[in-house]
Amino acid sequence: MKLSLKKGPLYIQLEEILKERIISGKYQKNTLIPSEQELKDEFGVSIITVRRAVEQLSQQGYVEKRSGIGTTVLENNAISKLSKGQRFSEYLLEEGNELSKEFVELSVIEGSSHSILKDYYTGVKLNCIERLYKLNGKPYIHFKHYIPQNIVLPKNYEHLQNSLYEIMYQQGIRFHRFKDEFGVGTPNEKVAQMLQIEQQPLLQRFRFSFDLNGNLAEYSEAYYNTNIHRYVVNFDM
Structure with a gap:
């Protein structure tokens, strides 16, 4: 190869x-x-x-x-050593599935304009990286990642389909704690089209990634089409 x-x-x-x-x-x-x-x-x-x-x-x-x-x-x-939980992507791959990532769009927002991020990034501009995960060739997860603009992104945006944690790690960011929150939400029409479904309530995950100083280093929102595969959490005993 x-x-x-x-x-x-x-x-x-x-x-x-x-x-x-x-x-x-x-x-x-x-x-x-x-x-x-x-x-x-x-x-x-x-x-x-x-x-x-x-x-x-x-x-x-x-x-x-x-x-x-x-x-x-x-x-x-x-990442997974921070808890006893197995990462969902690891589980999917171990099951024999093919998981691929596609870069969709890069945009810039003001932190104060976001209902959640305004408490962390008032007056700070953030890069919003939109990605689509496919499971065995089918659109499965829609992600939006929010990262402060002091993190330098690759000039070729197609490289953003690779690990964003790795990009941040190379620039000195060390993660200390992750917090996941789950809910149910209905994606907008654009996201529903990318997932190739009708607009309907979907599992929604909100991830807060904190650095060694306790600052929010990355935040993401994701919609999962669980009709393709349920979200699974494995714990080692």
């Missing part, structure tokens, strides 16, 4: 591929991932690119590199 610079930095592309292999179970927990040389040969990249991708995974808690042994897949990751 050859990577292309047209899709963004090579190490980020490689990191995303390795991360998906870990989540899906292709690289199982407590086992070694392929060596640097094997990854270099498979993806046609330099050893430096491989090491940088693995380093990113290590910093997030996916893997641990040990001298003379290799790189081992760990039991947790930088």
